[in-house]
Amino acid sequence: MPLLILQCASAPSGELPFSPPLASHWPALPTSLNPLRAIAMAIFSTESSLYSHKDRAWQENAEPEETFLSMDFSVTKLTEGLVAPAGPTPAGTLPLSVMDKTPGSVGLVDSIHVFRHGRQPAKIIREALSRALVFYYPVAGRFAMSDQDELEVACTADGVYFIDASASCSLEDVNYLQLPLSVPKESILPYPSPDAGQTEGIVILLMQVTEFTCGGFTVGIRSSHAIFDGIGAGQFFQAIADIARGCTEPLVKPIWCRDAIPSPPKLQRGPPPPLLTFKFVDTILDVSSDHINRIKDEFIKKTGTFCSTFDVLTAKVWQSRTRAIQLEEHSTVRIGFAANARHLLYKSLLKEEGYYGNCAYPMTITAPRQKVADGSLLEVISLIKDAKQCLPIRFSKWMMGDPQEDPFKEPIDYGFLSISDWSRVGFSEVDYGWGTPIHFCPVNDYNFFGSCIFLRPPAPKQGLRLMARCVVKEESASFRDQLMEFATER
Structure with a gap:
């Protein structure tokens, strides 16, 4: 018998593309931008104001900061902050390809990865991440806008936002998160605490490792689709895993090579139509x-x-x-x-x-x-x-x-x-x-x-x-x- 699960959503119906709280965070945008680019900038800038911070060092001995509760389920943040590359990395800016900048690639992709057991997974993954960023140094950078109002990556080596957390229950208690929205998504995905501050750019990747009482753990990921497609994201996390298992470097060496993709002539588009929402x-x-x-x-x-x-x-x-x-x-x-x-x-x-x-x-x-x-x-x-x-x-x-x-x-x-x-x-x-x-x-x-x-x-x-x-x-x-x-x- 196949598994079948149904869960009702609670999204309102209407014609507003973004909720009023999100729209209120939109920054002033250059009037010269086409509508799709303006929306892209607004979304990126909004996520910067909500999820980023500036020059916050890793806090190994920080006090637990925040607990999310849902019935008998709770997750406590133990430590959070930036994970920078473990060694020197190139500076400067890197272009994005036309495929990276399509409207469908704007924003973050959220996912949850569930593992049955691990020993100090947050520590080991954090250290492997730091070493992997030496090879994937653009991921430790920040989004910026070029003089031509084009999205690009500033290789600042600021780092990836990383949260170490613990849950009050076993994975079995939450059905191994087969339906991740059965718990508040803020509990298993990396959302920096409100006092985390601001950053001078846009965070490209956020990770949260949550350990459960059974010895299992989850890796919550929020990654920019403008940097990775699905295959690319899989390659990046396999690189972290290679190093976590003892390799000195990723088994597959990354290449940027965005300029190898042709840039078609820009197409004239009108304003985007209003987006309906559905329950x-x-x-x-x-x-x-x-x-x-x-x-x-x-x-x-x-x-x-x-x-x-x-x-x-x-x-x-x-x-x-x-x-x-x-x-x-x-x-x-x-x-x-x-x-x-x-x-x-x-x-x-x-x-x-x-x-x-x-x-x-x-x-x-x-x-x-x-x-x-x-x-x-x-x-x-x-x-x-x-x-x-x-x-x-x-x-x-x-x-x-x-x-x-x-x-x-x-x-x-x-x-x-x-x-x-x-x-x-x-x-x-x-x-x-x-x-x-x-x-x-x-x-x-x-x-x-x-x-x-x-x-x-x-x-x-x-x-x-x-x-x-x-x-x-x-x-x-x-x-x-x-x-x-x-x-x-x-």
Whole structure:
């Protein structure tokens, strides 16, 4: 029987893209900036004012500062502060690529990684982080704006914000955080204390190691998507793990190489449309490898061509959601996902491994609602495969500045579904010395558009876990039933 969990969200409905408290923190912005860049600056500047500090040294003997409570669950911060590189690093500024600066890469990505046991994990990970930052020195820097109002990285060696914390319960008591939002996210993710002060730039990475009474621990991460894509983030944390296990340096040497990615001509965009928010509920479902392989075999028999696990699950989630949501019969539906473009830039970028920046094309597929809802699953898989085969052409046109291939022109509304595959980015292999994580997952409470994330299920399960946040409560039963039928049919 597959695992299925539903949890209601409590986000309000409305047309305000940001809540009033967030909007009140927006700084004055240059009027010369285009609207998307202005929003990016506002978000980055807001996160600076909320989560950063200035010149605060690590406090090994600091008093516990803050406790988060939720019923019988509490987490106490023991120490917090900056972790700087363990040795000298280059100074100066580094450019970001056009992919790093897309609207979809603005802000921080939150995730929680759960480990069954460890011995002094905060101390060991903190020391390994410091040594890894010598190689990944841009991560210890700060965001800045160039004279041309372009986002860049100032290599200041200020460091990464790191929190050492302890929980009052065992991991079993919180179900190993399989639903991370079952506890206050501020308790397991790194949010600096209010008196942490300000910084002269924007913190690129924040980490929190929380030890539980059972001997297990979690690593809460808030990382800038402008510096890492999923593969790059996995590479960075594997580098920390390499050093934590005794290596003198990362097994894969990082390269910056952002200038290897072409910069297409800038496209003229109007002001961004207002973003609706929705009262999404969470659905978690484990799908076994046997069920996925059965669909793959059926597809090969019917079409004579191969389809991937991603194709199968994306098609099923898209079809199930399209059937469940209340849209007009003749409307269109869309899915969006980041298509890895590393292989398309092999001449300039992949001469050597180690690139950890963004290297993905935001692929969008649009189709009539009826075609997705009423077609067979194999037909929807074919629709996705056909679109993916067009990636080289669409990517090339985007790089040449073709406005027809601008991936950010598509509307973001209730008919849009974002798909993210976290199952192969490298987090599952991160081993700080006590084994790989039981599981990891994003801490996702966004309500602007529907999303579904593919994850590795907790060991020893095989297959994939679907973490969906894409339907409102009134539609959740239909969505759940279709996914359950798919996951349990013989």
